[in-house]
Amino acid sequence: MRNLHCIFGIIGAFCLLSNCTVQQSYLTGSHCDGKCTYLRMGVGRAKSYTILGLGGQNSDNLIFLAKNNLYRTYPLKKSEFYDNFIVNIRHTYLPLIKRTVITIRADIVTNDIVDSDQAFSSSYYEYLGYPTVGYFGIDLADSVVFVRSGQLRKGIVIELSNKNATVMITKNGLEKFISLPQKQLFALENEKLEDECHCEAGQVIEVSASSGEEPKIVKIVGLQKDRALLSITQRNKTIYRIKNFAELHR
Numbered sequence: 001m002r003n004l005h006c007i008f009g010i011i012g013a014f015c016l017l018s019n020c021t022v023q024q025s026y027l028t029g030s031h032c033d034g035k036c037t038y039l040r041m042g043v044g045r046a047k048s049y050t051i052l053g054l055g056g057q058n059s060d061n062l063i064f065l066a067k068n069n070l071y072r073t074y075p076l077k078k079s080e081f082y083d084n085f086i087v088n089i090r091h092t093y094l095p096l097i098k099r100t101v102i103t104i105r106a107d108i109v110t111n112d113i114v115d116s117d118q119a120f121s122s123s124y125y126e127y128l129g130y131p132t133v134g135y136f137g138i139d140l141a142d143s144v145v146f147v148r149s150g151q152l153r154k155g156i157v158i159e160l161s162n163k164n165a166t167v168m169i170t171k172n173g174l175e176k177f178i179s180l181p182q183k184q185l186f187a188l189e190n191e192k193l194e195d196e197c198h199c200e201a202g203q204v205i206e207v208s209a210s211s212g213e214e215p216k217i218v219k220i221v222g223l224q225k226d227r228a229l230l231s232i233t234q235r236n237k238t239i240y241r242i243k244n245f246a247e248l249h250r
Contacts, residue, residue: 021092028085036109038120039080041127044070047101059089062102070104082106134160134182137196137225143188145201145222145229146180147240152221152231157185186222186229193223197245205230205248220248 046065048057057065066087076082088103133139142157144167158177159166165182168175187193188201199205199220206218214235221240222229228248230241 021090023091024089026087030084031081032083032109033111036083036111036119038124039108039110040074040121040123042070042074042082042106042108044068044073044104045101047099050098050100052096057100059100059102062100063087063089063104066102066104070106074106074108076108077110079110080108081110083109134165135163135225136182136185137190137193137223138165138182138185138187139190142185142190144185145188146184146186147229150240152238152240154188183224186224186227188222190223193225196226197223197228197248199223199228199245199248 044066046062046069048062070082084107086105088105090101090103092099092101138144138157138160140157140160143154144157145152145154146167147153153169155167155169155178157165158168160182163181164179165185166177166179167185168177170176186201194200201220201222203220204217205220207215209215216232216234219231219233220228221231226245227242228245230243232239232241
């Protein structure tokens with residue numbers, strides 16, 4: 001233990017003479033019973049400076065101030081409560097100066113029955129700061145397919161930006177995250193796109209065969225705004241084509 005304190009002392013001394021950041025985070029459990037509605041996220045902050053180890057406040061006092069700031073900035077109604085506290089302690093070491101910033105985040109939830117199928121309110125989604133529906137009609141959490149090196153791949157959308165999406169794929173039990181243009185992604189189960197197309201992923205739209213030939217099977221494998229990804233299989237070979245919705249119903 002004494003050696004460990006010495007190591008942290010050496011790190012701290014090095015940081016005071018250079019420039020580095022040390023960060024710790026703590027997460028509490030949830031008290032929600034599975035029927036809660038998540039209304040919004042509250043944030044409270046407190047910070048302090050020390051010069052050559054003098055002045056400032058200790059972490060316990062800063063946590064209290066950050067929590068107090070959270071309560072004053074995001075006061076609760078009688079039916080609401082805080083849940084899933086996250087405490088982040090960030091020490092930034094500048095030459096001869098240490099800055100400590102404590103940030104506390106908490107979900108604000110209610111047990112009241114809300115007339116909606118979504119667990120998160122619209123204000124909560126606004127706080128997230130990125131779109132939940134992309135330009136091509138792809139939603140967050142959509143199961144999607146895309147073609148890479150002539151092969152069909154499957155994943156789940158976990159992040160959207162203006163043009164790109166982050167897709168989580170699983171291979172051999174391992175998760176991998178890749179960034180792709182949204183225009184390359186096609187949803188498997190998206191009710192809005194299915195209503196626009198009057199079709200759904202997995203639907204066979206053509207089976208045809210010439211004399212002496214293997215049958216050709218055309219199937220919809222994914223949808224996006226105004227377009228569908230088709231698989232065309234014949235003689236144990238599959239190719240992929242993109243068609244507009246209007247072309248599918250000719």
